[in-house]
Structures are given as C-alpha cells and as structure tokens.
Amino acid sequence: MLFLLLAAIGFFISLYAALTERKVSEDQNYKAACDLTDTISCTKPMKSEYAHLFYISNSFTGMIYYATLAVLAYFHIPLLVMIMAIGGALFSCFLAYLLYFKIKALCLVCTSLYIINFLLLLLAIKNFYA
Numbered sequence: 001m002l003f004l005l006l007a008a009i010g011f012f013i014s015l016y017a018a019l020t021e022r023k024v025s026e027d028q029n030y031k032a033a034c035d036l037t038d039t040i041s042c043t044k045p046m047k048s049e050y051a052h053l054f055y056i057s058n059s060f061t062g063m064i065y066y067a068t069l070a071v072l073a074y075f076h077i078p079l080l081v082m083i084m085a086i087g088g089a090l091f092s093c094f095l096a097y098l099l100y101f102k103i104k105a106l107c108l109v110c111t112s113l114y115i116i117n118f119l120l121l122l123l124a125i126k127n128f129y130a
C-alpha cells in the first residue's frame with residue numbers, strides 16, 4: 001500500500017512539474033511557487049537543455065514511469081517492479097548529477113522525486129525478498 005502511495009505522490013509531483021513547465025514555456029517571466037532563489041529553482045532545470053532527454057519532457061516521462069510502476073505493483077509483478085525501481089534510482093542519480101553539477105541548481109521538485117525513487121527502490125527490495 002505504501003508503495004502505491006509513493007508512486008501516486010511521484011505521479012502528482014511529476015504532473016505539477018509538467019504543468020509548471022508548460023506555464024514556463026508560455027511565459028518566460030513566469031515565477032513558479034518552487035522558485036525560491038536563482039539557485040533554488042524548479043524552472044531553471046525546466047529551461048535547461050536537459051529538460052527533454054528523450055525528446056519528450058522529463059516530467060511527462062516521470063508521469064508515465066510512476067503510473068506504470070503503480071500498475072505493475074497493483075498486479076503483483078515483483079520482478080518488473082524491481083527492474084523499474086532499480087532503473088528509476090539509477091536514472092535519478094544521473095539526473096541529480098546533471099541538476100547539481102551541470103545546471104548548478106537545487107530543484108525541490110526534482111529532489112523530492114529522487115527521494116521518492118530511492119524509497120520505492122527500498123520498498124521494492126523489501127517486497128521482492130519478503
């Protein structure tokens with residue numbers, strides 16, 4: 001149950017990011033609630049060259065990821081859940097590197113998703129070996 005809750009939270013945070021990204025693309029002067037300073041900003045990574053790594057928005061990719069993970073968990077397919085959770089945690093490490101060292105920003109939305117991905121991995125490991 002906790003796994004599904006975390007996947008749902010990840011989905012809705014990704015949805016917030018996608019909506020914010022849309023507003024930023026429509027209005028370059030848009031100030032999002034998650035923009036606290038020049039370095040603590042969620043719109044800075046959205047405006048970066050790394051915002052669309054697979055030719056679609058990373059936020060949209062996140063929504064697909066969390067929805068798929070929730071469906072797999074709901075239907076008790078532990079091997080695929082584990083594979084996806086490992087992939088999500090590894091991809092979070094890559095995105096965190098880009099965020100903190102290339103973009104040089106602290107995105108609260110992004111960081112919260114990284115934390116969720118590692119919690120999902122821990123729960124997947126726990127459920128896989130239970």
